[in-house]
Amino acid sequence: MNEQPESTIVQDENHVIAERREKLKAIREHGVAFPNDFKRTHLAGDLHVKYGEKAGEELESEQVRVAVAGRMMLKRVMGKASFATLQDVSGRIQLFVSKEAIGEDTYDAFKKWDMGDILGSEGVLFKTKTGELSVKVDKLRLLSKSLRPMPEKFHGLSDQETKYRQRYVDLMMSEETRNTFIARSKVVAEIRSFMLQNAFLEVETPMLHAIPGGAAAKPFMTHHNALDMQMFLRIAPELFLKRLVVGGFERVFEINRNFRNEGLSVRHNPEFTMMEFYAAYTDYQWLMDFTEQCIRTAAIAAQGTATVTYQGREVDLAKPFQRLTICGAIQKYAPQYSPTQLEDAAFIKAELKKFGVEPLEHSGLGALQLALFEETAESQLWEPTYIIDYPVEVSPLARASDTQPGITERFELFITGREIANGFSELNDPEDQAERFRKQVEAKDAGDQEAMHYDADYIRALEYGMPPAGGCGIGIDRLVMLLTDSPSIRDVILFPQMRPE
C-alpha cells in the first residue's frame, strides 16, 4: 500500500552509531564479524543456583570451567583488569577480565567493545573479595556487535512509547517486563494443561470468516483474491467450536486471537487472546465452578498464590466467587433503587438519561436493567463476582431459562471492575436459534452495526442435533493484566497496536 522503496528508507543515525559502525568495519577486516561457533555450556542463572552458596576456597579447589554468553550490560575497565556483566536469558553473571589471562591484544579489543555487545567467554568460576560469583576469564570473544547505544544503564528505558514500539529494548533493559511475559506464558501453559487434564481437545478454527459471528462486534474486513470474496477476521470462534460439539468432540477449547475493529484503550487492543471452551452435557452452573477453578489454578501458576494484589489493592481468587443477578448487583451496589423501581422500564430509562445513556428505542426491561447495572454496579465489582441471568435480547446464542421468561442461563465474570469471562448454557434448539438470527438481521437492517448475520450453515449444523452444552470465553490478556499487576493491556501484549511511526 504505502510501501516505501527501500532505497529511500533513511535510518536514524548519530555519532554514537557512526562510531560503532567504524568499530564493526575494523572487526570485519580482521575476519568473521558475526561468528557462530561459540559453544555455551552454562546459563548465568544456573551457575548462581549451583555455585552461588559455595565458599571461595571450595570453588578454587573444584576449578569449575564454564563457557557463558550474553549481552554486556555493565563494564568497569581498570588498567590491567576489568569487570563486565553479561546478561543471558536466565540472569546475569560477572566476568573478571585480566590482561594477564587473556593477553594484551584481546584486552585492548575488549576495552573498545561497547555496552550491548554480545560476548562469549570461557573461564573458571571464583568468588571476588566481596563474595560475588564470577568467571575468571581466559578466553573472550565478541559474538555480535551492537550498533545502537543502550538506554541509560541505571534508569533503563522509561519512555512508554519506546517500550511498546521497541519491545526488544524494553525486554533487554527491564526485568519487570521480562517477568510479565514469562508470567503470561505460564498462565497460558497452565490453562492449556488444566483443559487437557479435564478431557478437553485443543482445536484451531478459522481466523478468516465469510460470515463474522459469535459476538456482537465490528469486524475487520479483507478480501481473498483467488476466491474474489470479501472476508472478515474473526470476532469470535464460538460458532465453529459449537459445530465441533455437533460433530461429537464433546469437549473442545481454543486459545487464539480475536479481532475487533473498535476503539483502543487501556483494556482494548484490536487483536486480543481468548480461551474459549465448550463442554457437552454441562450448563452455566457447571461452567462457573469450572472457570473459577481454572482462573485460580492459573493464578497459582503465575504468582504462586491465589491472593494477588492489583494496583495496590488485594484481590482474593482463593475464596468462592460471588454470584449475583443483575438486579441483585444493582441493589447491593446502588441501594437507592427499590425492587419496584427496577421493574419499571420508564423509571430506568429516566435514570439512564441522568448517566448520559440513551437506550435504544426497542430496549426491553432486561436490557435496561443491564444498562443500569453497567452504570452503577459494574465498576465496583472488585472481588471476583459472577453476574448471572442476562436478558435474551442481548444474548442471541444463549439458552433461555426454562423457568424465567426473557432470561438466559448466562453469566459474566467481573474482577477488579472488569469483565474477564463470559459464558452460558448453549442454545441448541435450531428453530429458536434461527428465529434469533432473524431478529439480529432485523436489528442489523435497522442500523445496529454490531448485530449478527444469519449463519445458515450453523443452523444446519444445529439441525443435526447438538447435545446440551455449556460454553465460556476467558479474556487471556485481561486475566494476565490482573495476575501481573499491569495497568494497561499494552503491558501484557508484546507488540501492542500502535500508529505507524
Place this chain on the structure above:
RNA sequence: GGGGGAAUAGCUCAGCUGGUAGAGCAGCGGACUCUUAAUCCGUUUGUCCGGGGUUCGAUCCCCCGUUCCCCUACCA
C-alpha cells in the same frame, strides 16, 4: 469520536511567566589489577516533535498539526 496531559543530546532528566540550552549516563582521549550505576582527569554531541503567529528576540506565550500517556465512548 470527545476531554485532559506530555514531547529538550543515543538514554534519564534540569532549564527562573521571553535574551539563541545544561547535568548524569553512553561515546571519544587518558590514569587505574577486586569493581558493583566503579572512580578520577579531559572532551564531542542538539531541526529544544513539526508548521505558522506574537515579539527587537521564542525551548518558554498563542494557533494548527503529529505521536504517546490518562480519562471518556463503543467493547472483551
